[in-house]
Amino acid sequence: MFNKESIPFAPMLIESMRSLGYSFQSAIADLIDNSISAGATxxxxxxxxxENPYLIILDNGCGMNSSEIEEAMRYGSKNPLDERKKDDLGRFGLGLKSASLSQCRKLTVVSKKDNTMSSYSWDLDYIAQQEAWLLQGYSKEEINELPEINLLDGIKNGTYILLQNFDRIKESTNDLNTTLTKSMDDTIEHLSLVFHRFLTSGLDIYVNNSKIEDKDPFLLTNKKTQFKREQKFSINGSNITVKPYILPHISALTKEDIKKVGGKERLRNEQGFYVYRNKRLIIWGTWFKLGRKEELSKLARVKVDIPNDLDYMWNIDIKKSSAKLPDIIKRNLYNCVEQSIFSSENVHKYRGRKEANKDISYIWERNNIRGEIEYKINRDIPQLKLLQESLNDKELKVLESLLEKLEESLPINALYVDACNGKVKDDNSNDTEELYADVMEQIEYAKIQGMDYKMLLKAFLKTEPYCNNKELTKKIQEVLENE
Incomplete structure (x- = not known):
């Protein structure tokens, strides 16, 4: 037996590495990981x-000297099995190269450390021409010729990444600049979510001098967001933290809230787990087959924090855009999923009432008949009682027939869809004076009919929507006391 080194043919392998499946957004996010790991703020x-568009990413991180850049540019510069720093966002030693060259044919890195600049470049056309793994180094004069290199002037340490020759994007469009601009708009949305926890804790990201605002998938600033009990458990000596959140019903969301979660259409699609690796969002909007995406569960979000030493267990890929829930963790999450989905359903079912209250007369009664739910109009509300007292037997039959027809024709399916999509007008903020005038008008009619109007007043105190208005109930109590 003998050994012989087999070196991959550079032009073929480096072209193959471009097809790892990076999107434009995931590629830029991978490059930003490096800046964050370098301590950039x-x-x-x-x-x-x-005419020949380029993309620059500049950070104020710790920077690299010449030998450090050369090592960072080398494929497989880090062993994925090596133990990493707890805040390291990398894993495979491929992100800088594979992410950049998945989008373009030339990657140039200039780094400044202790006010000294060094630079190296991978040029796929040059590699194809030379048929060798040739990394190109730049002299100081050549560095000064790079576009907008003066961006490094104002910082002592930092790194400048230049992407040029977007061949694959160019081949797929008739207008490269327009397509790149659209891709960058999508990237801004992507970065605002993926790095939202960094953006609220000291990191600023700017695109063409405009600051990226963070997304908030849990709407932490909304007072109606429900914070469920946090759970912690250990796997192979590493800690995993799980915390569920239940968003408010869409009718309780402000325009700013809807913007924070990425729009109404994302509410249903992005329910489920949000898995973070060192605060960096890896995967979201899935129940990992522990539950199903339903309209009534769309308000449930479960934040999962994992350390980077469990990457192998979660099967996190090079792009850091997919993961698989390990079987060993599933049993710890079943109860969490069940609780989250149940809580989300309750927000829809009992919007406006946390649970049925025996002391309140609801206009619509929800009855459970052998496991089936039916909705009936409450015949005991004071408005109906007042009407019934003024009708004869024949008229009462007509009224009852009308109420039954209303109940039978209640558009349950349409209401369900419209309510879940937040399209049902739900205005419970009736003016106190209008409600009071309504009550007193009916009381005057009751007096004319010779009815027990005091009992009717007491009934209003227990009937929605009147009982939900504290100022109104106080005024009704005053009328009772004066009477």
């Missing part, structure tokens, strides 16, 4: 329309 992304 500000990251600038530059993409301006030109």
């Amino acid at each position: 500000r990251i600038d992304i530059r993409l301006l329309p030109t």
Whole structure:
């Protein structure tokens, strides 16, 4: 037996590595991971329309010297099995190269450390021409010729990444600049969610001098968001934290809330688990087959924090855009999923009432008949009692027939869909004076009919929507006391 080194043919392998499945958004996010791992507090992304468009990512991280850049540019520069720093967002030693070259044919890195600049570049056309793994180094004069390199002037340490020659995007469009601009708009949305926890804890990301605002999938600032009990458990000596949240019903969301979650259409699609690796969002909007995406469960979100030393268990890929729930963790999450979905359903079912209250007369009664739910109009509400007292037997039969027809024709399916989509007008903020005038008008009619109007007043105190207005109930109590 003998050994012989077999070196991969550079042009073929490096072209093959471009097909790992990066989207434009995931590629940029992977590059930003490096900046965060380098301790950056500000990251600038530059993409301006030109005849030959380019993209720049600049950070104020710790920077690299010449040998460190060369190592960072080498494929497989880190062993994925090595133990990482707890805040390290990398794993495979491929992100910088594979993410960049998945989108373009030339990657140039300039880094500044202790006010000294160094630079290296991967140029796929040059590699194809030379048929060798040739990394190109730049002299100081060549560095100064790079576009917008003066961006590094104002910082002592930092890194500048330049992407050029977007061949694959160019081949798929008739207008490269327009397509790149649209891709960057989508990327801004992506980054605002993936890095939202960093964006609220000291990191600023700018695109063409406009600051990216964070998304908040849990709507933590909304007072009606429900915070469920946090759970912690250990797997192979590493801690995993799970915390469910239940969003408010869509009718209780402000325009700012809807913007924070990415729009109404995302409410249903992005329910489920939100898995974070060192605060960086990896995968979201899935129940990992522990539950199903339903309209009534769309308000449930479960935040899962995992450390980077469990990457192998979650099967996190190079792009850090997919993961698989380990079987060993599933049993710890079943109860969490069940509780979250149940709580989300209750927000829809009992919007406006946390649970049925025996002391309140609801206009619509929800009855459980052998496991089937039916809705009936409450015949004991004071408005109907007042009407019934003024009708003869024949008229009462007509009224009862009308009420039954209303109950039978209640458009349950349409109401369900419209309510889940937040399209049902739900205005419980009736003016106190209008409600009071309504009550007193009916009381005057009761007096004319010789009815027990005091009992009727007491009935209003227990009937929705009147009983929900504290100022109104106080005024009714005063009328009773005066009478």
